[in-house]
Amino acid sequence: MAPAILTGFLPLCMCLLLTPGFAEAGKLLVVPMDGSHWFTMRPVVEKLAHRGHEVVLVIPEVSWYLGSSFNLTVKTYSTSYTLENLNSEFQKFSDFHWKAQPRSLLLMLMSSSNKAFDYFFSHCKSLFEDTKLVKYLKESSFDAVFLDPFDMCGLIVAKYLSLPSVVFTRGVFCHYLEESTQCPMALSYVPRDFSGFSDVMTFGQRLWNHIRHLEERLFCHYLFKNVVEIASEILQTTVTASDLFSQISIWLLRRDFVLNYPKPVMPNMVFIGGINCYEGKPLSKVLPGLLLCLWVGRWAEAGKVLVVPMEGSHWLSMREAVRELHARGHQAVVLSPEVNMHIKAEDFFTMKTYAIPYTQDEFDYIMTGFRLNLGGVCAAAAGGRRRSGPSRPRSPAPRRSMGPSAAEQAAAPVAGLGQRKSPPGGSGTAGRRT
Secondary structure (H helix, E strand, O other): OOOHHHHOOHHHHHHHHHOEOOEOOOEEEEEOOOOHHHHHHHHHHHHHHHOOOEEEEEEEOOOOOOOOOOOOEEEEEOOOOOHHHHHHHHHHHHHHHHHHOOOOHHHHHHOOOHHHHHHHHHHHHHHHHOHHHHHHHHHOOOOEEEEOOOOOHHHHHHHHHOOOEEEEEOOOOOOHHHHHHOOOOOOOOOOOOOOOOOOOOOHHHHHHHHHHHHHHHHHHHHHOHHHHHHHHHHHOOOOOHHHHHHOOOEEEEOOOOOOOOOOOOOOOEEEOOOOOOOOOOOOOOHHHHHHHHHHHHHHHOOOEEEEOOOOOHHHHHHHHHHHHHHHOOOEEEEEEEOOOOOOOOOOOOEEEEEOOOOOHHHHHHHHHHHHHHHHHHHHHHHHHHHOOOOOOOOOOOOOOOOOOOHHHHHHHHHHHHOOOOOOOOOOOOOOOOO
């Protein structure tokens, strides 16, 4: 491992690479991952090419979305599978993950989805069987390899060519991120993959989190068994998955602590969670003035407004807005039930009513009972807050058999909102580590 003082300069070097005017244009080899991974990497690759870097893209002939892009050199190689084979295996993989949703690495290894990884990794052997392409890569004198570690072929290429590598990812399976960066594994508050835990765990959950970590240590090498065999054959030496991940120079991680749990980090772990956020173009200076003219013109032209108000105090506040509309020349039509409390005909709007299946007396009786019951509930709550010190036990009052009152029925959904379950160790962010 490089000394700590040198490792701290790695993010700075990457920033200089991406900043025009401060660094010379370099030659970059890109080994991407197909599918949605390419959608997130492509804007970065195109931006590097736009800033003067010479970018060479190495992709298999059989792929979903990988292809030519502006100002990029694309090199392809044949594969041992067809697009139909790839689609079939990926369908099984996606069905297992989106429908079964495995909660264990062992379950994922025992499923048929493990064969999909063999397809993802097998094309790397085809790349190195293309002697013409390998010769081109050796003679091109690249400065670095930009890759997605989910497709570990990029790691093999970087090690084969002895080039520094920069990875672009949200993370990797198992413990290889922490191990390759020599980052502490805080198992007491950093949940492992498939655990479903948060950063606030009980003792039992922490114990299970440690078991998940041991499970990774025992079974992860089976997940990468095929690619490790391919790497050992290509490099003509015995390697492990840890050897491939440990050579990574910079980790560009597409995540942020706004959405992810806090954890220890190392200097070569750079968080770029917002890199794929769309940057809106600033509005034209002419547009605000044009919108203002349209807005003023619209208000200058009187219109007809249909008002469907809510009964009670809601109408008392809306009534002033209707009055203002009338003062500005608009014609307001208020639609109201025949039986109501406060909505009455006035000279600044036209009132239209519709029939309802109860009378004014019945409505007044219901509302009177509602106000009395609601007032009693509020008074009881206020009295409970005013009491201080221990209170003597009281025998419960006899319950009426008439069923819940109107106030109780109305307050039940609102009361349920406050009964949300809090996470262990407290609610909100009080228990989160920063």
